[in-house]
Structures are given as C-alpha cells and as structure tokens.
Amino acid sequence: MDLIFTLTVAVFFTVGFYLMLSRHNIRILIGIAIFGNAVNLTIFTAGRITRLAPPIIPIDADALAAGTANPLPQALILTAIVISFSFFAFLLVLAFRTYQELGTDDTDDMRVAEPKNEGLPPLGY
Amino acid sequence: MHQEWVTLTVLFLPFVGALLAPFLTRFLNHQAAWPLAIVPALCFLHFTGFIGTVSSGQTVTGGYPWFESLDVDFSWLIDGLSLTFALLVTGIGTLIVLYAGGYLKGHPHLGRFFSFILLFMGAMQGLVVSDSFLMLFVFWELTSITSFLLIGFDHAREASRRAAIQALMVTGLGGLSLLAGLLLIWNITGANALSTLLEQGSALRDAPLYLAALLLILGGAFTKSAQFPLHFWLPNAMEAPTPVSAYLHSATMVKAGVYLLMRLNPVMGDTVAWETILPLFGGATLLVGALLGIRQTDLKLMLAYTTVASLGLLVMLTGFGSETAIEAAVLYLVAHAMFKGALFMVAGIIDHETGTRDVRKLGGIGKAMPITFAAAVLAACSMGGLPPFAGFLAKEEIYAGLGFANGWTILLTIVAFIGNALMFALGFAVALKPFTGEKVETPKKPHEGPALLWLGPVVLAALGLVFALLSTFSHGIISTPMASAVAGEPVSVSISVIPHIGLPLLLSLLTVALGVIIFIRLTSAREAMASTLQAIGWGPDRGFDQAIRGIIRLSALVTNRFQNGRLEFYLTATLGLLAASILIPMIALGELPVLPDFPDLRFYEWAVFLIAGIGLAAVLWARDRLTAVVSLGIQGFAVAMLFMLFGAPDLSFTQFMVETLSVVILALVLTRLNLQPSDHRPLGQKLLDVTIASFCGAGLGLLLLRVTQVPFNAGLSDFYAQYSRVIAHGRNVVNVIIVDFRGLDTLGEISVVMITGLAILALIRVATPRSTKTAAPAKKSEA
Numbered sequence: 062m063d064l065i066f067t068l069t070v071a072v073f074f075t076v077g078f079y080l081m082l083s084r085h086n087i088r089i090l091i092g093i094a095i096f097g098n099a100v101n102l103t104i105f106t107a108g109r110i111t112r113l114a115p116p117i118i119p120i121d122a123d124a125l126a127a128g129t130a131n132p133l134p135q136a137l138i139l140t141a142i143v144i145s146f147s148f149f150a151f152l153l154v155l156a157f158r159t160y161q162e163l164g165t166d167d168t169d170d171m172r173v174a175e176p177k178n179e180g181l182p183p184l185g186y
Numbered sequence: 187m188h189q190e191w192v193t194l195t196v197l198f199l200p201f202v203g204a205l206l207a208p209f210l211t212r213f214l215n216h217q218a219a220w221p222l223a224i225v226p227a228l229c230f231l232h233f234t235g236f237i238g239t240v241s242s243g244q245t246v247t248g249g250y251p252w253f254e255s256l257d258v259d260f261s262w263l264i265d266g267l268s269l270t271f272a273l274l275v276t277g278i279g280t281l282i283v284l285y286a287g288g289y290l291k292g293h294p295h296l297g298r299f300f301s302f303i304l305l306f307m308g309a310m311q312g313l314v315v316s317d318s319f320l321m322l323f324v325f326w327e328l329t330s331i332t333s334f335l336l337i338g339f340d341h342a343r344e345a346s347r348r349a350a351i352q353a354l355m356v357t358g359l360g361g362l363s364l365l366a367g368l369l370l371i372w373n374i375t376g377a378n379a380l381s382t383l384l385e386q387g388s389a390l391r392d393a394p395l396y397l398a399a400l401l402l403i404l405g406g407a408f409t410k411s412a413q414f415p416l417h418f419w420l421p422n423a424m425e426a427p428t429p430v431s432a433y434l435h436s437a438t439m440v441k442a443g444v445y446l447l448m449r450l451n452p453v454m455g456d457t458v459a460w461e462t463i464l465p466l467f468g469g470a471t472l473l474v475g476a477l478l479g480i481r482q483t484d485l486k487l488m489l490a491y492t493t494v495a496s497l498g499l500l501v502m503l504t505g506f507g508s509e510t511a512i513e514a515a516v517l518y519l520v521a522h523a524m525f526k527g528a529l530f531m532v533a534g535i536i537d538h539e540t541g542t543r544d545v546r547k548l549g550g551i552g553k554a555m556p557i558t559f560a561a562a563v564l565a566a567c568s569m570g571g572l573p574p575f576a577g578f579l580a581k582e583e584i585y586a587g588l589g590f591a592n593g594w595t596i597l598l599t600i601v602a603f604i605g606n607a608l609m610f611a612l613g614f615a616v617a618l619k620p621f622t623g624e625k626v627e628t629p630k631k632p633h634e635g636p637a638l639l640w641l642g643p644v645v646l647a648a649l650g651l652v653f654a655l656l657s658t659f660s661h662g663i664i665s666t667p668m669a670s671a672v673a674g675e676p677v678s679v680s681i682s683v684i685p686h687i688g689l690p691l692l693l694s695l696l697t698v699a700l701g702v703i704i705f706i707r708l709t710s711a712r713e714a715m716a717s718t719l720q721a722i723g724w725g726p727d728r729g730f731d732q733a734i735r736g737i738i739r740l741s742a743l744v745t746n747r748f749q750n751g752r753l754e755f756y757l758t759a760t761l762g763l764l765a766a767s768i769l770i771p772m773i774a775l776g777e778l779p780v781l782p783d784f785p786d787l788r789f790y791e792w793a794v795f796l797i798a799g800i801g802l803a804a805v806l807w808a809r810d811r812l813t814a815v816v817s818l819g820i821q822g823f824a825v826a827m828l829f830m831l832f833g834a835p836d837l838s839f840t841q842f843m844v845e846t847l848s849v850v851i852l853a854l855v856l857t858r859l860n861l862q863p864s865d866h867r868p869l870g871q872k873l874l875d876v877t878i879a880s881f882c883g884a885g886l887g888l889l890l891l892r893v894t895q896v897p898f899n900a901g902l903s904d905f906y907a908q909y910s911r912v913i914a915h916g917r918n919v920v921n922v923i924i925v926d927f928r929g930l931d932t933l934g935e936i937s938v939v940m941i942t943g944l945a946i947l948a949l950i951r952v953a954t955p956r957s958t959k960t961a962a963p964a965k966k967s968e969a
Binding site: 064067068070074075076077079081084088089090091099101103108114115116117120123124130136139142146149151153155156157158168171174175179182184186 | 785
C-alpha cells in the first residue's frame with residue numbers, strides 16, 4: 062500500500078512543481094494548491110497507512126483500541142489543510158490585485174521591485 | 187605587589203572615559219580635555235608601577251578566566267616590550283587628549299572626538315599588554331575600527347570617507363590574516379597565549395607549517411605597519427584631524443605591526459625566511475617612503491611618508507637578526523614615537539594658527555611662535571640623529587648593528603644610510619622652513635597657540651633630549667628590558683651620547699652631510715621626484731580604487747546574474763537544488779528504499795487513485811483556465827476520498843469543504859481576469875521544467891518510501907490514544923488533539939486564518955485610481 066501512496070505523492074509533487082515553474086500567476090497558484098495536497102498526503106503516508114477504523118474511542122472503552130488509524134498525522138494534516146487554504150486564498154487575492162494594478166499575470170512582466178537593466182551601484186565613496 | 191583587579195580596571199578605564207567624554211564636553215567644552223586627560227594619566231601611572239619589577243628582568247602576568255570551555259583567558263603579559271609600549275600609548279595619549287582640546291576647540295563634535303580617541307587608547311593599550319591570542323586579536327581589530335572612526339571623523343568630506351574605508355579595508359584584511367596566523371600557531375604549538383608560546387622556544391620554528399604561519403602573521407603586521415606595497419593607506423589617513431595623525435599614525439597604532447614582529451621574534455625569528463622577508467620589505471618601505479616624502483609639500487604628508495620610512499626601518503632592523511640591530515630597533519622606536527609625535531603636533535599648530543600646511547606658502551613665522559619653533563627644532567634634531575638627542579643613540583646603534591659583514595649587510599647599510607639622510611632633510615624641512623626665512627603672507631595672522639596646544643610637542647621634544655642625556659637611567663628602565671624581551675634573552679643596552687670614534691660615527695657624519703645637501707636642494711629634488719612619479723603614473727593607491735570598483739562591478743554582475751528578478755529562474759534554481767540535495771546523498775550513501783510488493787488494493791480504491799491521476803492530467807492539459815480549475819477540484823476530491831477510505835473521516839470532511847471553496851473562489855476570480863487561455867512554454871523550456879519537476883517528485887517520493895521502511899515510533903500517538911478519554915474527556919482522538927492537547931496551536935492557527943482574512947479584505951478594499959482603469963476591461967468581459 063505504501064508503494065501506491067508514494068507513487069501518488071510523487072506524481073502530485075511533480076505536477077505541482079511543474080505548474081509552479083510556469084510564468085503565469087494562476088498556473089503557479091494551481092500548482093501551489095496541488096503541492097499542498099502532496100504535502101498532506103506525505104504526512105499521511107509517513108504516519109503509516111491503515112485501512113482500519115478511524116481513531117475514535119468506543120463508548121464502552123477508555124482508550125483507543127489497537128488496530129485503529131494513527132490520530133497524530135491526522136491532527137497535523139487538519140491544521141495544514143486550513144492553513145494552506147488561507148495561504149491559497151491570500152495568494153489568489155494578491156494575484157488578482159496584481160493583475161488589476163499591472164494588467165498582467167506574467168511574472169516576467171512584474172519588474173517593479175527588481176527593474177530590468179538596473180545600473181551599477183554608486184562607485185564612489 | 188601586583189593587584190590583578192587594578193590592572194583589569196585600568197584596561198577598561200579608557201572605555202569608561204569614552205562613555206563620559208560627550209557629557210563632560212557638553213558642560214566644559216574644550217576644557218573637558220583636562221579632566222579627560224586624567225584617564226590616560228592614571229593608566230600611565232599604573233604602568234609606571236611595573237617599572238621596578240620589569241627592569242629587574244621579571245615578567246608580570248595575570249588575568250581572569252574568559253571562555254573556560256575553550257581554555258581562553260582574559261590575560262595580560264607585562265614585560266619590557268609591552269611595558270614600553272603601554273607607557274608610550276598612555277603617556278602620549280595624555281598629551282594628545284590635551285592637544286586635541288586645543289586643536290578642536292569649538293568643534294561641534296568635540297565630545298565625539300574625545301570619545302573615539304579614548305576608545306582607541308583603550309584598544310591600543312589592551313593590544314600591547316594582551317597575553318591570550320583571542321584578546322590580542324580583539325584589541326587589534328578594535329584599533330582598526332577606532333582608526334576608521336577617527337580617520338573618517340570629518341565624514342562630510344569624500345576624501346575622509348575614502349581614507350577611512352581604505353584604512354579599514356587594508357588593516358581589516360590584515361587582521362583576518364593575523365587571526366588565521368594565530369589560530370595556526372595555536373594549532374601547531376598548542377599555546378593560545380603569548381606567555382606560553384614564548385616558553386616553548388623553537389617549537390614553532392621547527393614546525394613544518396612554520397612558513398605558512400609566518401606569512402599569515404606578516405600579512406597582519408605588514409598591513410598594520412604600512413609596509414610597501416601596502417603603505418598607501420597611511421598617507422591617506424592624514425585626512426584625519428592632526429591629533430589623530432600624531433597619535434595613531436605615527437606614535438602608536440602603526441607600530442602595532444612592529445610590536446607583533448618584535449613580540450614573536452624570540453619564537454619566529456632567526457630563520458632564513460624571517461631574516462630575508464623582513465629586511466627586504468622593510469628596506470623597500472624605507473626607501474619608497476623616504477623618496478615619496480621628498481615630493482610632498484604638505485607638512486603632514488611629508489611627516490606621514492617619513493613615518494612609512496621609519497616603519498620600514500624598524501621592520502628591517504627587527505628582521506636583521508643581530509642583537510645590536512634589535513637594540514637599535516628598540517632605541518629608534520622610542521625615539522621615533524617622541525620626535526614624530528612632537529613634529530606632527532607642531533604641523534597641526536602651524537595649520538591651526540596660520541591656516542595652511544603647505545610648506546611653500548609658509549615662512550618666517552618663528553618670531554610669532556617661539557615655543558612651537560623651539561619644540562620643532564628639538565624634535566627635528568632627534569629625528570636627524572644629532573647629538574645629544576635620542577635619535578642620535580638610535581642612529582649610532584643602527585649603523586653599529588647593520589655593519590659591513592657581507593654584501594647583504596652592506597646593501598642594507600646603504601639603504602639605511604640613504605633613508606636616514608632623506609629623513610634628516612624632511613625633518614628639518616618641517617621644522618625650519620615654515621619658521622625661518624622671509625615672512626610669507628598666510629591665510630591667518632600667525633601667533634603662538636594656547637598652552638593646550640604647545641604642551642604636548644614641548645614635553646615630547648624635551649623628553650627626546652632627556653632620554654639621551656640620562657642614557658644610563660633610560661636604558662635601565664626602558665631600553666634594556668625591552669631589548670631583552672625582543673631578543674628573548676638578557677641584553678644590555680649601554681650606548682651613550684659620548685661619541686665613540688668608529689665606523690658608525692663616520693656614517694652618522696656622512697648621513698648628516700648628505701641630509702644637509704638634500705635639505706638645501708629640496709625644491710629641485712621635489713620637482714625631480716614629482717616628474718618621475720608622473721612618468722610612472724600608476725601606484726597602489728590608484729590600484730586600490732580600481733580594486734574597489736572591480737569588486738563593485740563583479741558583485742553587481744553576480745547579483746544581476748543570480749538575482750535577475752525572474753521568479754521562474756529562482757524556482758528553477760531552488761527546485762534543481764532540492765532535487766540534487768535529496769537524490770545525490772541518497773544514491774551516494776546507498777540509502778535507496780527497497781521496492782515493496784505490488785499493492786493489494788480493492789477495485790474502488792484503484793478507482794480513486796485513477797480519478798486523482800485524471801484530475802491532475804486534466805489540470806495540465808486543460809485548454810483554458812476554467813477547465814483547469816474544475817480539474818483541480820477533481821484531484822482535491824480524490825484526495826478527500828483517500829482520506830475517507832483510509833481511516834480519516836475528519837480530514838475528508840475538511841478537505842471536501844476546502845476544495846469546494848477553493849474552486850468556487852478561484853473560478854469567481856478567473857472570470858474577472860482577462861487572461862490568455864493557456865500557458866505557452868517553448869518546447870525546450872517544457873522539457874527542462876518537466877525534468878526538474880520529475881526529479882523533485884521522484885526524490886521526495888523515494889524519500890517518503892524510505893521513511894516508511896524504517897521502524898515506526900508510535901510513542902506520541904500511543905500517548906494520545908491512551909489519554910484522550912481519561913484526561914481530556916473526548917472520544918474523537920483527532921479532535922481532542924486539536925482542541926485540547928494542542929489547543930494553543932489551534933488558537934494560533936485561527937489567528938492566522940483571521941489575519942489572512944483581514945489582509946484579503948484590505949487588499950480588495952484598497953483601490954487606487956489606476957486600478958479602476960485597468961479593472962474596467964475585466965468587468966466588460968464578465969458581462
């Protein structure tokens with residue numbers, strides 16, 4: 062089972078990175094969303110996969126029975142999903158505002174902070 | 187009785203004085219010089235207390251533990267060498283503080299100046315008494331930094347800034363070389379303090395890495411003591427106010443390199459390398475400095491070049507390797523500190539009272555300034571080596587020390603002879619030309635300066651006379667202990683002002699004769715030098731400018747290449763490195779995972795994986811962005827399904843919700859953007875991107891597979907499984923972890939989400955006039 066999960070994770074990472082290497086903001090954003098899923102799946106897989114019951118303590122017991130899923134990675138991922146969603150939403154609005162201000166979604170055309178052909182710094186003392 | 191805490195206090199006293207200086211100056215103006223001069227005077231007094239012990243041949247060490255784990259102490263070593271230096275530093279320091287009060291009277295930043303000069307004094311005093319290498323290095327660098335502050339004191343002028351940066355660059359790089367050298371010596375000998383190193387005798391000399399250590403140490407000493415071809419920063423440092431030039435750049439700091447060489451002479455000297463390199467560079471510096479000095483017309487620059495020459499002479503003598511040469515170096519060092527300090531202060535007084543330092547525009551001011559004139563002549567006599575002054579003793583000893591044993595020593599004697607004659611001429615040019623001859627109109631009407639100004643030069647010039655007249659006494663307390671420390675064995679200096687008929691005396695007379703000739707023909711000599719230098723054109727000073735510009739150009743080139751402002755480039759570089767840093771060690775160390783068995787999955791599980799793959803593929807090949815967004819939803823839901831199937835329903839619900847929201851928002855935004863339908867990358871670019879992304883994906887996948895194949899540590903998970911119900915009273919363990927065990931984290935997470943929401947709101951609400959214009963076509967497309 063680890064193999065198929067690992068393969069899935071690898072494919073998710075590859076697609077996410079490929080999209081992030083694009084010059085277009087929206088493609089990069091989509092890439093980041095996929096990258097987030099890849100990371101979550103990585104944590105999930107590293108906490109060992111089981112097809113067994115969810116980590117819920119039965120009504121007549123005081124502790125989790127053996128053979129349930131590992132709760133720790135789930136808690137981590139739950140946090141990660143929410144945070145990556147905030148991140149995604151913020152980036153999206155940034156991309157939107159950038160487009161409004163600069164009229165482009167091509168990162169190569171966004172040269173306000175690092176203008177093209179910047180001259181030499183002052184050579185004097 | 188040596189009280190360690192008193193010495194420690196004295197070492198920090200100048201720094202305390204530096205803190206107080208600005209406040210005192212606010213209340214007392216230039217009169218603050220008097221109370222502030224007490225600080226170096228107290229240090230001086232403290233060090234005089236060691237004279238008795240040290241002149242009886244003993245060494246005083248003391249200190250406190252500093253970094254005990256590294257076995258580094260804050261420790262000092264007081265022997266003849268460091269005591270003489272400490273007395274010079276604190277004694278001249280006292281006079282300089284007073285002089286600065288007169289010289290910079292009314293300057294708006296006088297308090298700052300006092301502060302800097304006391305800081306420097308503290309650094310220099312610490313440098314010469316340091317025992318541990320680390321302390322020596324720290325104080326060494328501190329002198330470079332305070333020197334930077336003092337040279338650049340007049341920071342509104344570009345020449346000052348340039349000189350300050352130049353001095354810092356040259357001496358700072360030398361300091362790094364020194365650090366490397368000291369560490370190497372520590373490594374070779376195991377000694378991390380001078381006192382333990384000096385006890386080891388010739389262990390260092392015989393080590394195979396001796397030459398490397400020597401070269402590194404020389405890198406520090408030669409830059410600090412301005413040896414050719416790194417001499418250029420010293421004349422430029424004359425941009426500093428004259429008290430600085432008199433103190434740092436003649437009497438004390440520039441001698442730190444000589445101090446270091448003298449200090450290490452017992453353990454590093456007496457080798458072929460030592461006795462070749464030192465006289466070679468020292469001799470070259472002596473000649474170059476003296477010859478370049480002839481060209482100058484500015485009093486301070488004339489003196490600065492003779493300082494370069496004198497430093498060369500000292501290095502040459504230290505490296506010569508005979509006992510008499512060391513005695514000569516010691517005598518010359520002490521004499522030089524006195525006469526050069528005095529002459530610099532005289533040059534400062536002339537500048538202060540007449541408004542110019544150009545020797546061609548000065549003349550006949552001796553009547554108006556008799557005290558300064560007298561001090562100048564006394565100092566020049568010592569510099570010229572006339573009896574009965576300290577310089578005379580030094581010169582006799584120089585010629586006696588070098589001798590005529592073979593071709594090499596004859597060559598060095600000739601070099602010393604020419605250098606001394608040139609310095610003789612320059613010394614008297616500074617001391618006589620402005621004061622004698624016809625009266626020349628000067629920018630200010632000359633008159634004698636206040637006592638604060640002439641006190642320093644008078645005392646120093648007179649000391650030059652007293653030192654020689656009471657030679658038995660001064661040798662007893664200064665020359666003999668210092669020469670013994672430099673030689674590493676007991677040496678007795680006995681030369682007196684009574685001339686002894688012999689070769690040295692003859693050479694002295696010839697030196698004076700040649701000096702007088704040069705003095706008389708100084709103007710034509712200056713012109714000849716000027717035209718020669720004009721013909722050469724290039725010099726290390728210009729080379730420094732070229733090097734600095736070259737460094738700036740190179741760094742601009744590198745910066746523009748690697749920080750070219752293209753996000754794509756940054757990501758490519760980052761991901762390429764990521765792939766390399768995962769894959770290369772994994773393959774190199776043989777940590778690749780074992781290929782597991784083919785997974786045993788149910789058909790609906792296969793289906794979910796397949797859907798995820800289809801979603802991803804659809805995102806990649808989507809014709810337009812809206813399709814891509816919808817496909818993004820497919821893979822997200824597939825992930826949610828996976829969570830559901832493999833025991834994580836909470837994750838599944840959250841994922842469903844988040845994916846839905848993402849897709850809806852993304853689609854909403856996209857309809858407001860007027861974008862080109864799809865992503866155009868050239869084929870080559872596509873191939874490169876695919877390769878890099880695949881390598882990264884494969885690397886991370888392999889890493890994950892390897893992780894799943896190591897034993898699993900379930901400790902933390904078991905804790906939660908055990909105690910969720912018992913302690914936190916919850917049955918859904920995941921929820922308990924989030925809201926209870928890690929509740930504070932969750933609070934942080936909520937804050938992050940909230941802040942993001944606020945930021946988004948702000949971004950959308952803030953609309954500049956320009957944005958409404960560009961947003962207009964977007965609205966049209968929406969309609």
